[in-house]
Amino acid sequence: QASAEPPVPTHQASSRHPVRSALRRWGGVVTRPAVAGFVIAALLALVPIGFAVAVPSLRIGVDFEENFVDGSYLVEYYLHTDEHFRSLSDTAYLLFGAEDWHRESVQKRGKKVVKRVQKLEGLQSDFHYWLDDYKYFAERRAEALEAVNGTAASAGSAPVVDGDGFYRDLKKWLRREDPECANEACTRYVVPRAYERDIVWDDGDGDDARIIATRWGAPLEVKDSLQGRIDTARDFRAAVAEANEDGALDVTPFAYFFLFADRDATILALIAGTLLSAALAVLAALLCFLHWVTVLLVAAGIAVVDGGLFCVMAVWAIPIDVSSFICLAIAIGLSVDYVVHVAHAFEHSHGQPGARVQEALEEIGASVFKGGASTLLGIILLSASGAEVFRIFFKMLLSTVLLSLVIALVLFPALATFLGTFIPHKTHATLRREASESASRHDAAMAAADTPTPAASDSEAVAGVTDTSSEPAPKQQQNASKFPWSR
Numbered sequence: 374q375a376s377a378e379p380p381v382p383t384h385q386a387s388s389r390h391p392v393r394s395a396l397r398r399w400g401g402v403v404t405r406p407a408v409a410g411f412v413i414a415a416l417l418a419l420v421p422i423g424f425a426v427a428v429p430s431l432r433i434g435v436d437f438e439e440n441f442v443d444g445s446y447l448v449e450y451y452l453h454t455d456e457h458f459r460s461l462s463d464t465a466y467l468l469f470g471a472e473d474w475h476r477e478s479v480q481k482r483g484k485k486v487v488k489r490v491q492k493l494e495g496l497q498s499d500f501h502y503w504l505d506d507y508k509y510f511a512e513r514r515a516e517a518l519e520a521v522n523g524t525a526a527s528a529g530s531a532p533v534v535d536g537d538g539f540y541r542d543l544k545k546w547l548r549r550e551d552p553e554c555a556n557e558a559c560t561r562y563v564v565p566r567a568y569e570r571d572i573v574w575d576d577g578d579g580d581d582a583r584i585i586a587t588r589w590g591a592p593l594e595v596k597d598s599l600q601g602r603i604d605t606a607r608d609f610r611a612a613v614a615e616a617n618e619d620g621a622l623d624v625t626p627f628a629y630f631f632l633f634a635d636r637d638a639t640i641l642a643l644i645a646g647t648l649l650s651a652a653l654a655v656l657a658a659l660l661c662f663l664h665w666v667t668v669l670l671v672a673a674g675i676a677v678v679d680g681g682l683f684c685v686m687a688v689w690a691i692p693i694d695v696s697s698f699i700c701l702a703i704a705i706g707l708s709v710d711y712v713v714h715v716a717h718a719f720e721h722s723h724g725q726p727g728a729r730v731q732e733a734l735e736e737i738g739a740s741v742f743k744g745g746a747s748t749l750l751g752i753i754l755l756s757a758s759g760a761e762v763f764r765i766f767f768k769m770l771l772s773t774v775l776l777s778l779v780i781a782l783v784l785f786p787a788l789a790t791f792l793g794t795f796i797p798h799k800t801h802a803t804l805r806r807e808a809s810e811s812a813s814r815h816d817a818a819m820a821a822a823d824t825p826t827p828a829a830s831d832s833e834a835v836a837g838v839t840d841t842s843s844e845p846a847p848k849q850q851q852n853a854s855k856f857p858w859s860r
Contacts, residue, residue: 390739392739392742393735393738393739394735396734396735396738396739396782397731397732397734397735399734399738399782400727400730400731400732400733400734400735400738400786401727401731403730403783403786403787403790404726404727404730404731404786404787404789404790406790406791408787409786409787409788409790409791410787412783412784412787413784413787413788413791416677416681416779416780416783416784417673417677419677419680419681419684420676420677420679420680421680422680422684423679423680423681423682423683423684424679424680424683426687427680427683427684427686427687428641428683430687431683431686431687431691431692431693432690432692432693433599433600433637433640433641433692433693433694434599434637434692434693434694435692435694435696435761435762435765436597437451437452437597438452439761439762440762441760442759442760443759443760443761444759455597461594461595462497462592462593462594462595463592463593463595463628463629463630464590464591464592464593464628464629465490465496465590465591465592465593465609465626465627465628466588466589466590466626466627466628467486467487467490467500467588467589467590467613467624467625467626468586468587468588468624468625468626468627469483469586469587469588469589469622469623469624470585470586470623470624471583471584471585471586471623472584472587472622472623473583474504474539474540474584474587475535475536475537475539475540476535477535477536479622480504480508480535482617482621482622483504483589483622483624484504484505485616485617486613486616486617486622486624487500487502487589488616489612489613489615489616490591490609490612490613490616490626491591492612493608493609493612494608495593495594495596495605496591496592496593496594497591497592497593497594498591498592499591500589500590500591501555501561501563501590501591502568502571502589502590503543503547503565503568503571503572503587503589504589506555506563506565506568507532507534507543507546507565508534509555509556510532510546510553510565511531511532511533511534511542511546512534513554514531514532515531515532518530518531532545532546540581540582540583540584541582544582546565547565547566547568547569547572548565548566549564549565549566550564550565550566551564552564553565571587571588571589571590572584572586572587573585573586573587593605593609593628595630599634599637602630602633602634602637603634603637603638605634606628606630606631606634606635606638607634607638609626609628609631610626612626613626640693640694640698641693643698644693644698644701647698647701647702648679648701648702648705651702651705651706652672652675652705655675655705655706655709656668656671656672656675659671659709659713662717663713663716663717663720664720664796664797664799666792666795666796667716667719667720667796669792670716670785670788670789670792671709671712671713671716671785673784673788674708674709674712674780674781674784674785675705675708675709677776677780677784678704678708678773678776678777678780679701679704679705679708681772681776682700682701682704682769682772682773682776685768685769685772685776686769689768689772691765691768691769692765694765696762696765696766696769697765697769699766700765700766700769700770700773701769703770703773704769704773704777707748707770707773707774707777708773708776708777708780710744710777711741711744711745711777711778711780711781712777712780712781712785714737714740714741714781715733715734715737715738715741715781715782715785715786716785717737718732718733718734718736718737719733719785719789719793719796720796720797720798720799721798721799721800722736722798723798725793725794726789726790726791726792726793726794727790729789729793729798730786730789730790730793733786734782734786738782741778741781741782742778742782745774745775745777745778748770748774749771749774752766752767752770752771753767755767755770756771
């Protein structure tokens with residue numbers, strides 16, 4: 374045992390690992406004032422470039438064919454139809470609440486809204502609705518009865534178009550299942566029973582029944598471009614509001630693609646609000662564990678990741694859409710996940726800021742790098758996907774992971790070089806507890822040694838023996854007890 378090679382301390386053995394040695398050397402490079410200043414200036418420049426330059430240049434929304442698998446037959450069919458026959462369309466509705474449709478004034482206001490909306494560009498045909506077709510049917514029946522009886526006064530059995538009996542006769546007409554002409558030239562036919570799905574009645578019977586909701590529809594062109602769809606929805610709503618400026622009618626314009634147009638019109642505000650709220654929530658949680666100066670450095674890293682992602686989106690022509698929106702939200706968590714480990718290791722390191730950076734990178738840098746590499750392995754297969762949506766997801770996550778690693782291993786060490794003096798050193802709670810317990814045991818042992826037993830005192834007095842147990846041990850013996858391998 375005496376000739377055996379003494380064991381090497383753990384911290385010395387770990388420093389000989391090539392990866393940790395490389396990270397320590399990198400810490401020495403990045404903490405040089407000139408290098409740190411250049412790194413900080415270059416990376417922080419991504420924030421204004423990304424938000425002020427890249428964001429305005431981004432395209433909002435993916436193209437129609439990007440929503441499907443490459444070479445999709447459905448895309449081919451729709452594009453061919455749109456080019457040679459007619460554009461894609463959706464039914465635009467005017468949704469009315471409970472109105473007194475038996476009153477002529479209400480009918481005129483409803484027709485006024487229809488007349489204004491039909492002037493819009495993109496409406497592919499006129500509105501065809503039950504009120505218009507029923508009134509045409511009633512007028513034609515009254516004319517037929519007048520022709521048979523010879524006078525208009527004898528046309529009392531004609532359907533009522535307003536006033537008492539309107540709802541009763543309307544229900545009779547809605548039960549008709551035979552096609553009938555809807556205009557004088559008979560270029561359009563209508564089956565009255567088909568309108569039943571557009572009317573909601575209350576529980577009343579006969580003329581006591583009331584219409585509590587109804588809808589009038591017409592085909593509306595769905596523009597190819599996202600901005601075109603946003604403009605169509607805005608113009609349609611503006612036309613309805615203009616025709617119903619007094620608010621006399623409870624009417625709501627609606628088309629299914631309006632839902633997506635509303636989302637796309639406010640997507641920049643949604644992204645800004647989501648990123649800001651997510652960042653504030655993460656930073657507030659970090660304040661519970663890290664020093665506030667450390668949290669400020671982490672906040673700078675989050676801003677750089679977001680700005681860098683917008684720059685990557687501009688270079689890679691990635692549009693702002695649901696997929697990229699989700700990835701931008703995920704980026705907040707991923708960017709913090711890497712840098713917070715380095716920040717935690719920095720707070721528990723010793724010495725000057727440069728030495729603390731080197732110790733932190735040596736201690737945790739390899740694990741952070743492995744975490745980023747494992748994440749990349751998990752998403753690498755998305756790069757070979759046959760759908761553009763999944764390829765966008767891969768590009769965004771790839772950029773997020775790479776930027777987050779740069780923030781953790783480059784930007785934070787550079788910032789800590791100048792601001793690390795304001796971050797106090799922390800001792801791990803376990804070490805503090807062990808030191809406290811060791812001190813308590815030492816105090817108890819010293820107290821026991823200073824209180825001799827009566828028997829020991831008598832024997833020492835008789836024998837004249839002097840107690841030398843409290844004298845300090847020789848220096849060589851102290852070193853041997855402190856470093857066992859030096860024996």
